[in-house]
Amino acid sequence: MHIKAVCGDYSQSISLPVEESQKRVIFFPGSTIGNFEPEEAMRFLCHSSRILETGDGFLIGVDLKKSVDVLERAYNDAAGVTAAFNLNMLTHLNQMLEGTFDVTRFEHHAFYNEEKGRIEMHLRSQLDQLVQVGDVTVPFKQGETVHTENSYKYSKEEFETLARQSGFHSVNCWIDDDERFSVHYLEKM
Helix, strand or coil: CCCCCCCCCCCCCCCCHHHHHCCCEEEEECCHHHHCCHHHHHHHHHHHHHCCCCCCCEEEEECCCCCCCHHHHHHHHCCCCHHHHHHHHHHHHHHHEEEEHHHHEEEEEEHHHHHHHHEEEEEEECCCCCEECCEEEEECCCCCCEEEEEEEEEEEEEEEEEEEEEEEEEEEEECCCCCCCCCEEEECC
16 A cells, blocks of 8 residues: 655645556544535545545545534533633634634533434623623623534434535445444545
8 A cells, every 4th residue: 555645724625646557545533524514525525536546545534423421421521621712712812813712711611412312512691791892792691602613423324425426425334333433435426
């Protein structure tokens, strides 16, 4: 196996090295596909299909749907790792956009939106407050949230349908023993 790394922004056009009679495989680990809105996920897969030739492959990780309790415990972990990650967005806004967010006045709030098949992460204001972002004053009411991130979960069948609609067919799918995560090997049709 010959590996040639391509450094680029996967949300932009990328071209792959072309070598005669060599099968190409895109490797997209983790479950980043879940951070795309469904239309964006479709566009990403369609774009990936367009840069491959028939029979080329795509190895991709996908977070599976599972019980609400398991999902919500994962995104509201006892150690507070996800909360710290989410709250860091406010620190970043303070640094990049001259914001005045007091991180201690917001709390992390994550829940599973079953209708949309996604975890939603929010930052909830703990009191009525005004925040400056550059020259703009932003009012927050107590309990008001800032929706910061989505993480879509797919059943095996849902993802295979999305892949098929994007120009791929499923060759194989590996699922862990607890049925929480999947890795799909797709080929361009």
